[in-house]
Amino acid sequence: MSILSKLLETQICLGAGRATMPYPFQPRTAPATFRGRPIFDGKKCIGCAGCANNCPAREILVFDPCQEIRVLKYLGRRCTYCGRCADLCPEKAITMSGEFENGTNAIGDISQTIELFMSTCQRCGRCFDEPSEGKRNPLEKLKMKGYRFDDLKNERWIFRSQAYLEGQPVVDDIAIDLKD
Amino acid sequence: MLKNLCQKMFGRSLWVYHANSGGCNGCDIEVVNCLTPYYDVERFGIKLVGSPRHADVMLCQGPANRSTAAALKRAYEAMPNPKLVFAIGSCACGGGIWFDSYAVLGPAEKVVPVNYYVPGCPPRPEAIIWGVAVAAGLVDKKTAPVTFKQVELPIPRYHPEDLKGKGELVVYEKAPRPGF
Numbered sequence: 001m002s003i004l005s006k007l008l009e010t011q012i013c014l015g016a017g018r019a020t021m022p023y024p025f026q027p028r029t030a031p032a033t034f035r036g037r038p039i040f041d042g043k044k045c046i047g048c049a050g051c052a053n054n055c056p057a058r059e060i061l062v063f064d065p066c067q068e069i070r071v072l073k074y075l076g077r078r079c080t081y082c083g084r085c086a087d088l089c090p091e092k093a094i095t096m097s098g099e100f101e102n103g104t105n106a107i108g109d110i111s112q113t114i115e116l117f118m119s120t121c122q123r124c125g126r127c128f129d130e131p132s133e134g135k136r137n138p139l140e141k142l143k144m145k146g147y148r149f150d151d152l153k154n155e156r157w158i159f160r161s162q163a164y165l166e167g168q169p170v171v172d173d174i175a176i177d178l179k180d
Numbered sequence: 181m182l183k184n185l186c187q188k189m190f191g192r193s194l195w196v197y198h199a200n201s202g203g204c205n206g207c208d209i210e211v212v213n214c215l216t217p218y219y220d221v222e223r224f225g226i227k228l229v230g231s232p233r234h235a236d237v238m239l240c241q242g243p244a245n246r247s248t249a250a251a252l253k254r255a256y257e258a259m260p261n262p263k264l265v266f267a268i269g270s271c272a273c274g275g276g277i278w279f280d281s282y283a284v285l286g287p288a289e290k291v292v293p294v295n296y297y298v299p300g301c302p303p304r305p306e307a308i309i310w311g312v313a314v315a316a317g318l319v320d321k322k323t324a325p326v327t328f329k330q331v332e333l334p335i336p337r338y339h340p341e342d343l344k345g346k347g348e349l350v351v352y353e354k355a356p357r358p359g360f
Contacts, residue, residue, distance in 0.1 A: 020220040023306055024313040030304065042328025057270070057277060077274025077287065080301035101322050103298045103311025107273060107289075109323040110299055117330045 029098060035081045036099040040074055042114040044093035047072065051085035051094060052150075060085065061150040070118050075155055076110040111155075193225025194316070196266075197235035197259070201252045201288070203242025203276075206302035207269035211239060213305045221309060224316060232258040237315075238265045240272040240288040243279070249291045256292040264315065267294045268308060270301040277301075 021028065030036060047070045052060040057080060061073045086094040102110055200208055214221045215228060229235050232255045244252060256265065265288070267273045272288040279286065288294055298311035313319045343350050 019217050020223070021218065023219065023309055024319050028306055030306075034304075040326075040328070042330070057274070057279070059274070075274070076299060077297075078270040078276055078279055079274075079299065080270055080277060099322075100300060100304045100307040101310040102300070102303075103296060103307060103314045104321050104323050105296050105314070107297050108325055109321070110297075110325075112326040113328065115327070115329045 030100055032098075034098050034100070035083050035096045037076065037081065037097055037102060037110070038074070038079070038083070038086055038094050039097045039099075040072070040112045040114055041093045041095070042116070044091045045072065045114055045116060046091055046093075047114075047116040047118055048090065050088045050090070054084050054088050056080075056082060056084065061152055061155070063150050063152040064118075068118055070116050071152060072114040072116070073152055073155070074112040076112070077107055193227070194237045194264070194312070195227050195229045195235050196237045196239050197229055197232045197255070198239040198241065199232070199252060199255050201240065201242045201248040202245035202284075203269060203271050207241040207271070210302045210305050210308060211241070211268065214308050219305045219309060221312065224312065224318070226312065232256070233260065235259055236263060238263065238292070240265060240267050240292065240294070241269050242288075243271045243276045244285040244288055244291040246283050246285060249285050252288070252291050264295045265292050266296045266298060266311060266315070268298045268311070269303060270299055273297045273299045 049062045049070070049072070052062045052072065057078045059075045059077060059079050061075065063071045063073075065071065081096065083096045086092075086096050104110065198208065198211055212228075213219060215226075232238065236259075238256060238259060240252070242248075256263070267288045270276055272294075275284060275286045278284050285291070296311055296315050298308055300307050303311075310319065314321045
């Protein structure tokens with residue numbers, strides 16, 4: 001009886017055929033609904049930095065080395081492929097591809113950099129004020145207290161804010177005294 | 181001779197130890213999924229072992245936490261040489277979505293030297309197999325850093341001396357080409 005059942009089992013196993021995929025040797029595509037790595041199209045990008053402001057992982061960095069050039073860098077290290085950048089992009093310059101074969105030995109391999117000329121005002125020749133201390137245009141707001149500042153050289157973003165430290169005022173001109 | 185034969189037979193058969201240092205279990209499930217008959221990484225000689233002392237490869241999942249960083253380092257030091265560390269998932273590659281929490285020190289590479297990265301949240305089982313295949317030399321890696329650079333200013337600079345004409349009809353000579 002026992003031998004018979006084993007034989008039956010063998011027959012079932014042999015009849016089932018091969019289930020294992022020959023994966024790395026034969027290509028395999030992800031289903032259409034799969035969200036993979038975002039692909040940035042530099043030709044469509046207008047440099048609005050909306051993706052950088054909306055990235056929950058803060059993995060898209062923006063830096064303006066001068067008045068007319070803006071550098072956008074997608075690092076992708078902790079990107080969860082949520083697709084919020086692609087949803088937000090007004091020019092549809094970001095597409096969520098089905099790419100998943102991103103295994104690499106250097107984490108810099110998954111980064112994407114876009115260097116753009118920002119179009120300037122025909123009258124005054126500038127599109128935004130030069131980056132400097134004290135000004136409060138939208139770009140400068142990125143550096144305000146509680147906002148972040150992108151450090152492209154070291155591939156990180158840092159809070160300019162010191163407000164959470166004890167003894168530091170929350171706003172420059174208002175010193176809040178917590179003691180009675 | 182037996183040693184040579186063994187090295188030839190068992191070369192590149194990686195025994196993996198999977199270390200979760202505070203991930204959400206998503207990557208664990210995908211790694212275990214790799215070992216199922218459908219994906220079957222055992223055809224490459226990959227085997228899951230329970231102790232870092234038996235392992236060649238440590239699969240790091242989850243960021244280095246305040247409480248688990250020391251344990252992760254001890255597990256790494258317990259592995260015999262030569263050893264590899266794979267960072268699997270966006271937590272281990274870049275710190276995950278709670279990268280700015282007080283409890284998260286950062287990516288796994290802050291504590292242990294990481295050799296291979298498999299980004300994704302969680303990575304597909306195919307992506308993990310791809311990363312392992314890149315490490316084993318079965319396939320070439322597909323990713324490379326992408327840089328897009330605009331070479332010329334898309335709109336000409338405004339120069340008042342280029343205005344021709346008087347009164348109502350003023351033509352700007354350097355106007356952008358039609359159809360731009």
